[in-house]
Amino acid sequence: MRILITNIGELTTNAQPTVSEPAEGLEAGADICGTLHDAAVLIDGDRIAWVGAADEAPEAEEVVDARGRAVIPGFVDSHSHLVFGGDRAAEFEARMRGRKYAAGGIRSTVAATRAASDDELRARLRGFLDEMLAQGTTTVEIKSGYGLDVATEERLVRLAAEVTPEVTFLGAHVVPVEYADRGDDYVDLVTGEMLDACAPHAKWIDVFCETGAFTVPQSRRVLEAGIARGLQPRVHASQLGPGEGVQLAVELGAASIDHGTYLTDDDVTALAGSGTVLTLLPGVEFSTRQPYPDARRLIDAGVTVALACDTNPGSSFTSSMPFCIAVAVRDMRMTVAEAIHAATAGGAAALRRDDIGRIAPGMRADIVLLKAPSRVHLAYRPGVPLVDAVWKDGARVV
Numbered sequence: 001m002r003i004l005i006t007n008i009g010e011l012t013t014n015a016q017p018t019v020s021e022p023a024e025g026l027e028a029g030a031d032i033c034g035t036l037h038d039a040a041v042l043i044d045g046d047r048i049a050w051v052g053a054a055d056e057a058p059e060a061e062e063v064v065d066a067r068g069r070a071v072i073p074g075f076v077d078s079h080s081h082l083v084f085g086g087d088r089a090a091e092f093e094a095r096m097r098g099r100k101y102a103a104g105g106i107r108s109t110v111a112a113t114r115a116a117s118d119d120e121l122r123a124r125l126r127g128f129l130d131e132m133l134a135q136g137t138t139t140v141e142i143k144s145g146y147g148l149d150v151a152t153e154e155r156l157v158r159l160a161a162e163v164t165p166e167v168t169f170l171g172a173h174v175v176p177v178e179y180a181d182r183g184d185d186y187v188d189l190v191t192g193e194m195l196d197a198c199a200p201h202a203k204w205i206d207v208f209c210e211t212g213a214f215t216v217p218q219s220r221r222v223l224e225a226g227i228a229r230g231l232q233p234r235v236h237a238s239q240l241g242p243g244e245g246v247q248l249a250v251e252l253g254a255a256s257i258d259h260g261t262y263l264t265d266d267d268v269t270a271l272a273g274s275g276t277v278l279t280l281l282p283g284v285e286f287s288t289r290q291p292y293p294d295a296r297r298l299i300d301a302g303v304t305v306a307l308a309c310d311t312n313p314g315s316s317f318t319s320s321m322p323f324c325i326a327v328a329v330r331d332m333r334m335t336v337a338e339a340i341h342a343a344t345a346g347g348a349a350a351l352r353r354d355d356i357g358r359i360a361p362g363m364r365a366d367i368v369l370l371k372a373p374s375r376v377h378l379a380y381r382p383g384v385p386l387v388d389a390v391w392k393d394g395a396r397v398v
Contacts, residue, residue, distance in 0.1 A: 003043040003394070004060035009068035009373050011039035013051060014345040014358040033337045033375070041071065043365040046393040051359060064389075070374050072340060074138025074366030074392065075321040076347030076357050078166075079258050079279050079308035082128045083121050083156045084146040086112025088313045095288065105314045106146070106174045113146040113156070122159055128311060129163060131319040133397055136387045138366035139347070139356050141166035141308075143206060145173030150194045157201040166351055168204035168234065169195070172222045174213050187218045191225035204255070205231035209245035216244045223252050232352070238262045239284070250274045256306065256350040261285065261293050272302040277350040279306040280342070282327040283316035295342075296333035306346035307339060326382035336376050365394035 013034040040057035042050035050058060091105050113121070125142075132140060142164055144156035153171050160167045171190040179186035195205075205226025209219035213236075223233045233252050237245025239259035246267040249257040257271070258279040271278055278298060285292045298305055307324050310316040318324070321343050328339040348357030355364050369389040370377065377386055390398035 001045075001062060002049070002060040003062045003064065003391075004040060004057055005043070005064045005066055005071060005367065005369065006040040006054045006057050007068060008039040008041070008054065008066040008071045009037065010070040010375065011036040011041065011051070011359065012070070012072040012340060012375050013360060014073055014341060015051075015360045032341045039071075041359060041367065043367070043391065043394045046365055046395075048359060048361055048363045048365050050361060064369075066369055068373060069388070070370045070372055070377070071359070072136070072368050072370065072375055073344040073357055073359050074368055074390065075136050075343050076139045076345075076351065076353070077132065077137045077308050077311075077321060078141045078256065078306050078347040078350035079281060079310050080140055080142055081145060081170075081310070081312035082125050082140070082142050083144065083159050084109050084113045084313055085116035085121065085124075086313065087317070091314060092287065092317070107177055109146050109313050110148050110176060114149070114152050118155060118159065121155070122162070125159060125163065128319055132321075133390055133392070134387060135320050135322055135385075136368040136390060137319075137321050138368075138390065138392045139166070139351070139353075140164055141168060141204070141351060143168040143170040144198065144202075145170035145206075147171075148173065148176040150189070150197050153194055154197040154201070157198045161201045165203060167202045168206045169198040169202040169226065169231065170206040170208070171195070171198065172207040172214050172219070174208060183214070183218060187214070187221055190222055195225055195229060199226070199229045199231060202231055204234050205229075206234045206236060208236040209248060210237065210240050210243065212240065216248055219245065219248060220252075223248070223254070227252070234258065234350075238267065242267075246270060250276050255352050258308070258310075259284065260298075261290055263293070263298075268298060268301050268303060271298070277304045277306050277346065279308050279347075279350050280328065280332065281308055281310040281316060282324045282332060283309055283318045285331070286327055287316050287318075292327075292331040294333060295328060295338070299334070299338060304346065304349055305338075305342045306350040307342040308347060308350075322378045322386065323382065326379045329379040330382075336379050340375050340378065365391055367391045
């Protein structure tokens with residue numbers, strides 16, 4: 001069925017990444033988002049069939065009147081940990097009293113996750129996905145990493161694969177307690193039996209290359225083993241302090257390096273000259289009181305930036321991309337246009353997808369209608385539920 005969304009006051013297309021040669025219908029000097037006014041979008045099946053001026057719109061079986069409100073692409077959340085048991089509210093409360101965040105807290109979630117049934121984990125996962133859809137997220141990547149044994153890690157990637165093709169095997173999240181002081185032995189398990197069990201359900205391989213988690217040599221072993229099995233690399237790095245994880249990620253052609261709270265000038269230069277996206281996770285800094293990365297520095301250097309929620313029970317228990325956009329604008333020195341681009345087209349780049357993150361003919365029809373006249377309201381009115389309707393693959397889901 002053909003669905004026409006018309007009378008759009010402000011349409012963010014992301015179809016114009018540069019300002020020098022504007023696409024048809026866009027004015028010279030358009031921002032990074034590519035913006036149309038008094039616009040319309042035609043959905044045909046699961047794809048966008050036409051984009052243009054409202055007074056030139058083709059006919060359709062169903063017409064949705066946007067009444068001058070804003071439309072943006074569906075958010076692409078390229079970093080989440082949605083399959084887990086328990087919560088860590090007590091840890092959060094202690095952190096707000098001054099306790100420092102450290103990687104080891106993950107182990108408490110591991111115990112709760114191992115004890116949970118598939119049905120319990122599945123129900124919770126679907127609850128988080130419903131939260132995300134209601135806030136405009138139409139594509140999500142999901143990591144394992146809260147099992148840290150063969151059976152549970154296989155369960156987590158298998159359950160994630162029921163709801164998204166963007167599944168990441170993160171058996172190398174931290175070293176579990178049963179392998180304390182035997183990190184290399186645990187890496188043997190991750191790159192052997194655990195990888196064998198999880199690779200059939202996953203697209204990506206990830207590692208937490210950080211003090212308190214995995215060393216650079218251990219991280220290299222994990223990533224190279226995954227690559228040999230046909231998985232694509234991504235890396236958690238430079239969250240708790242500077243290190244060599246960014247250089248490793250760029251060397252191995254990782255799709256993204258995630259966190260990047262502490263980056264050297266050499267890291268920024270390496271990222272700017274690579275195809276590796278830097279995924280910023282403002283919910284983490286909000287929840288841990290670590291310093292916010294300077295996105296202005298990164299963007300001005302030519303680094304491709306994505307924004308994601310990093311939904312997890314320890315360091316960022318939010319599923320709200322609008323919240324992350326507001327924080328990125330307020331505390332990371334991003335413009336609204338840059339933050340929304342990072343949360344849509346940037347996330348698509350971090351997943352190496354060319355069919356999402358934009359509103360243009362041929363793209364998947366993942367579209368969000370806001371209860372606001374402009375995308376600026378996502379940062380201007382933080383905490384306010386501004387999503388009015390969501391289409392995923394051409395079907396209205398909110």
